[in-house]
Amino acid sequence: MAVFIALVHFPVIDKNEKTVTTSVTNFDIHDISRCAKTYGVRRFYLVTPVPSQQWFAKRIIRHWTEGFGAEYNPTRQEAMGVISLANDLVEVVDEITKETGRSPIFIATSAKSRANMITYKEMREKISGAEEDYCILFGTGWGLHASVLEEVDYFLEPITGTGDYNHLSVRSAVAITLDRLFGR
Numbered sequence: 056m057a058v059f060i061a062l063v064h065f066p067v068i069d070k071n072e073k074t075v076t077t078s079v080t081n082f083d084i085h086d087i088s089r090c091a092k093t094y095g096v097r098r099f100y101l102v103t104p105v106p107s108q109q110w111f112a113k114r115i116i117r118h119w120t121e122g123f124g125a126e127y128n129p130t131r132q133e134a135m136g137v138i139s140l141a142n143d144l145v146e147v148v149d150e151i152t153k154e155t156g157r158s159p160i161f162i163a164t165s166a167k168s169r170a171n172m173i174t175y176k177e178m179r180e181k182i183s184g185a186e187e188d189y190c191i192l193f194g195t196g197w198g199l200h201a202s203v204l205e206e207v208d209y210f211l212e213p214i215t216g217t218g219d220y221n222h223l224s225v226r227s228a229v230a231i232t233l234d235r236l237f238g239r
């Protein structure tokens with residue numbers, strides 16, 4: 056069993072539920088790769104079809120995985136080794152299938168509730184000891200587009216804190232999700 060995560064920059068929605076492509080964020084690359092490495096994620100896919108955004112991401116990744124950056128901060132180099140760029144989710148499926156020989160089970164995350172959600176406890180039990188591979192999807196902007204949500208196998212329940220507010224940064228959402236599913 057292998058676990059993959061994908062940070063989706065397209066297709067996502069904006070405030071008015073229009074389809075948009077969001078910009079890559081430097082912090083996401085650093086923080087999510089460290090989190091992925093800590094919790095044994097096989098690959099962290101950064102999904103954007105925009106060439107200039109891919110160039111930006113590659114430049115950051117290269118800085119910390121080769122040359123001065125790698126020597127200066129080896130733990131960052133190690134973490135960034137889990138990142139791959141992908142144009143879209145079809146490419147993510149292709150890449151995972153190439154690596155593992157099968158398509159993964161897709162799990163969506165959101166701050167919003169919907170019908171037929173699975174709890175963290177149920178998902179943790181399902182994954183533990185499973186033979187299948189899993190890919191957990193995280194959104195940007197105002198969240199994953201409906202066309203993505205229609206295709207996934209599971210929706211994780213939203214993370215909640217102490218009150219009604221639960222609009223986490225995607226970096227926090229990744230950390231909490233991975234800890235709830237895989238933390239000891």
Ligand code: SAM
Nearest residue numbers: 165166193194197198213214221223224225228
């Ligand atoms: N601009 C924001 C940022 O800086 O992270 C991006 C917001 S984006 C909608 C946040 C993503 O994090 C969601 O698509 C979802 O994947 C995840 N997320 C945020 N809050 C969450 C929650 N309460 N429960 C589960 N996932 C959550």
